[in-house]
Amino acid sequence: MALLAYGAPAGDKPLEPMTIERRAVGPRDVQIDIAYCGVCHSDLHQVRAEWGGTLYPCVPGHEIVGHVRAVGAEVSRFQVGDVVGVGCLVDSCRTCASCEEDLENYCEKGWTGTYNGKTDDAPGHTLGGYSQQIVVNDHFVLKISHPVDQLAAVAPLLCAGITTYSPLRHWNTGPGKKVGIVGIGGLGHMGVKLAHAMGAHTVAFTTSESKRQDALDLGADEVVVSRNPDEMAAHVGSFDLIVNAVAASHDLDAFTALLKRDGTMCMLGVPEHPHPSPNIGALIFGRKAIAGSLIGGLAETQEMLDFCAEKGIVADIEMIRIQDIENAYDRMQKSDVKYRFVIDNATLAA
Structure with a gap:
């Protein structure tokens, strides 16, 4: 069946309407009518071949929320009409040590991305959520229990939410801990909300005084303008964890x-140019660590969604028509969004 989508035919071409095909529903598959799809900065990098290796046509989108249209004969966790989500992964080897520990995001044989991942399905690579439907193996489908009126704002949880939740959980964020979130954007605004909800004393770092009140409104207990030496000096040697969501060097x-x-x-961010080499002595003499974290496995992503539903947490979003995606990309590059664009996929048929 031909489905409507938006994608890029080449790295130097804007996104445009196109028709795509999805595979038939197999025994372990879930067919999903996509209602909303978040817009991630990764979408822009991939579409414009800024990371290399982009396969065209490229239909981006890995923050997907929708309704189950059909399920395969061996699927028991989902039924027609369920509200579900799909994040950054649609397959992994399922047999390596990481996969067996529910850490599919660290699959040692390489996981398959929701778009631009190699697959046997036509056209030979996965096509993402800027489309009317998607067919996904049931292991990689997530249950969503938020109220209906919050579903659009749930979409960014499938990437921005889990990307910040995973390190907060891994480093045991909770009451009695002091946690910093660097960068108040698509990722950082979720980090502030989540760290606060986990009970940590949450400090937001921003380069802009104009974001101080915004960060407090998101749940920060304190806000530090990182360009102010006195504000930075007041916090020396006091953080258990700092989650750094800034991708720039x-x-x-x-x-x-x-x-x-x-x-x-x-x-959390990979800069276009390497960071200046850190002072290793400062790490050695304080037994401090600089680490990294990549999204989350399926079990942890489900845990994050359930936690957010319980706490009433969603992303702060601006809804757009798919026809406005190029303008959204331009605005996203200028950080002109609070804090995540979400596509109303019904506009594909407009």
């Missing part, structure tokens, strides 16, 4: 100085 020493002994700064 910057001085990491300014933040590692704020860590306690045994504290960790977890990096």
